[in-house]
Amino acid sequence: MITIDGVTKIRGRTRILHEVSFTARPGRVTGFLGPNGAGKTSTLRVLLGLDRPQAGTALIDGRRYADHDRPLTVAGALLDGSGAHRSRSARAHLRWVAASNGLPRARVEEVLDLVGLSADAGKRAGRFSLGMGRRLGLATALLGDPPVLILDEPVNGLDPAGIRWMRTFLRDSAATGRTVLLSSHLMGELAETADDVVIIDRGRVVAAGTLAEVVGEHATLEDAFLDRTASEGVSW
């Protein structure tokens, strides 16, 4: 369970997040939708303790991410890129991450197999394609077999087969009771994957609810999204 309550983040002179509040519940995929620069990544970074908010709280199972012992067993995160130093092999990267949280070494081979990277595990991360880097990032997120997954634009850089694989994986994860929070600017993708939707625009949550509630009387999620975020008019 993810609870974000009144998070405000100011960077320099810009207010990036205005009292952002929403929840993501176990057993459901929550889609966090918004145009580029709306504050999706900033919200996820606050949730993971990477950035400090000026106000508000972001909790995972009632506690801040950083207050959990062995946090990788509580939540797994996929942010930009693979997260691995270029000169390290995928396996070497996963091994140090596993060591940091006291996870068994055998788990490294399991997650490599799970994301389909076993054959390339000895390759340096700097030589990975964008899609392989995302898989390595996901493998890292899954190391601790966490009940909560936090993913920023997970299908970015994946080929069609990879996108389908990711969609199935996330649906299966929710079906086994995991809390899945994923951000995206791709509405079609989210409409296929999410149970709940939160729409953020210019740092404010403008809609939140089940997919059906958010779509409402609009024909598609895309229509609902554009209706709520295009308040300043479309310039193209």
Add this chain to the structure above:
Amino acid sequence: MVSLVRAELRKLLGLRTAWVGMVAGLVAAPALVFVNAPATRRALADGTWGDPSDLGFQSLGIGLLGAMILGVVAVSSEYTSTGEDSPDGRQLITTLTAAPRRHRLLAAKGAALTLVVAVQGTLTAVATLGLVEMVHGAAIPSPAPARVAGAVLYWVLLGLLAYAITLIFRNGVVTLTVLIVNSSMVSVSYLLTKVTPLAAYLPDIVGAHMFLRDVGDVRIAPVTAGLVMTAWVAALLGLAAWLFQRRDA
């Protein structure tokens, strides 16, 4: 905490640049003993060499590059981009999601660095001093164990100094430029001692008094030197930790 130190050791020893630093330091110091041998022999013979007990320790200087490089890459490797197509992707994100308590993370990283630098420093010192004894033999006294320990401590403190500076600037180039230029080409710290004797207490040169007798014109007792350098390093580490805790990753 133990698992964090193990993870940091694994990370540091898994970096090619770290090995380049260690091996370069380990090879360069003994190699210089050979290169300088004829000139040194002449200087010892005609008495122009200062304190002969300094000889072996003077030769260690270049090996310190290894300690600096280790201190720098332990941090700079966290900040290098993981690839062109992911501008915000850095290993630091993985590190902080795995170990979000930042002071503990810095302590674990510092402990791993200290271990590696201490081993590298000891090996370099033993190899270099052994070689000096082989080459110059009876002309110089055997190295005192306390001075060897002082040299290794200097090594560790210099590694931690590089670590702190790199954390403050979040960039290894700045640290390497400052420390390497200062230690091997034009020593700004040394030039400053010509202006004011107080400059002898700057962090990079004060520590040398722990194991050398002839350093510049100022004499500082080894224990005082060790305490002053430790205080410098502690202060810079404190500043680095404070900034690291406050900053957005």
